[in-house]
Amino acid sequence: MRLLSTYLIGLIFGVGISISGMANPAKVLNFFDFAGTWDPSLAFVMGGAVIVTFIGYRLVLARSRPIFGEGFGLPANSTIDLRLVGGSALFGVGWGIAGFCPGGALPALGTGRWEVLLFVAALMAGIWLAKYFQSLGRASTANS
Amino acid sequence: METVFTPWQSLAGGALIGVAATLLMLSLGRIFGATGILSGLISPGPSQDRLWRLALLLGMVSGPLAVLLLTGQMPVVQVPVSAPMLVIGGLAVGVGVTYGSGCTSGHGVCGLARLSPRSLMAVLTFMIATAATVYVLRHVIGV
Numbered sequence: 001m002r003l004l005s006t007y008l009i010g011l012i013f014g015v016g017i018s019i020s021g022m023a024n025p026a027k028v029l030n031f032f033d034f035a036g037t038w039d040p041s042l043a044f045v046m047g048g049a050v051i052v053t054f055i056g057y058r059l060v061l062a063r064s065r066p067i068f069g070e071g072f073g074l075p076a077n078s079t080i081d082l083r084l085v086g087g088s089a090l091f092g093v094g095w096g097i098a099g100f101c102p103g104g105a106l107p108a109l110g111t112g113r114w115e116v117l118l119f120v121a122a123l124m125a126g127i128w129l130a131k132y133f134q135s136l137g138r139a140s141t142a143n144s
Numbered sequence: 145m146e147t148v149f150t151p152w153q154s155l156a157g158g159a160l161i162g163v164a165a166t167l168l169m170l171s172l173g174r175i176f177g178a179t180g181i182l183s184g185l186i187s188p189g190p191s192q193d194r195l196w197r198l199a200l201l202l203g204m205v206s207g208p209l210a211v212l213l214l215t216g217q218m219p220v221v222q223v224p225v226s227a228p229m230l231v232i233g234g235l236a237v238g239v240g241v242t243y244g245s246g247c248t249s250g251h252g253v254c255g256l257a258r259l260s261p262r263s264l265m266a267v268l269t270f271m272i273a274t275a276a277t278v279y280v281l282r283h284v285i286g287v
Contacts, residue, residue, distance in 0.1 A: 013164035014207015020157025026222035052162025053257035066173030087243025092273025098233025102178035103249035110208035126238015
């Protein structure tokens, strides 16, 4: 029951991404190309998603706990540091190079296009690499 | 490559993304972030935790097929980018979202909806970086 509903939630997200244009790199890159072939569609994706989530979260978080969980897992970290800004900047550079973001690329896998597979493979390698660097950092801090 | 302006379709798609984010919080009490889903799948942790991430991922991947069944057409995916650029971009995105703790879904949708200053900072940073990258690639280098 829990897994079936989680699957359906993923499906709703996947349909939303597919019809919004977020899974289409040409559309994503054109959103950022103010000096060229500008296509403002993505502002409507973000707008629609944030407004619905803002209202939805207010309703849901008024409950004492989620349906299938003990409590709400909201990020407690509120520090704005170099790690956040540097990481986000690097993400932006990558997004501008490839035109795919993780949320757009994962549903796009369902189209079976080799370009998406290639991007997601590189994305997973990048995540793995960063986690490896982070574990090295933690180990050296622990040793010193 | 020109693309067609689709305000209503994009707004409807965005609203569905918001519905999914709300439902995940309602059922599991979790933020809907593509970065977190992927990280959780490839890092060691409790297997039960990995199971719901896998279910969510399978649902996401089924999205284009559902659109095909409903409309008779696969969602349009146009890739005006070469294979090496996809690899370089993918690596940069992977390292970046891990250090930045989120991407367009986690920070951009869920974080902004929670009015998190940390997420606002992340979104402003990656939006500016993306626009700058596209400008340099298309209008300075001319790729």
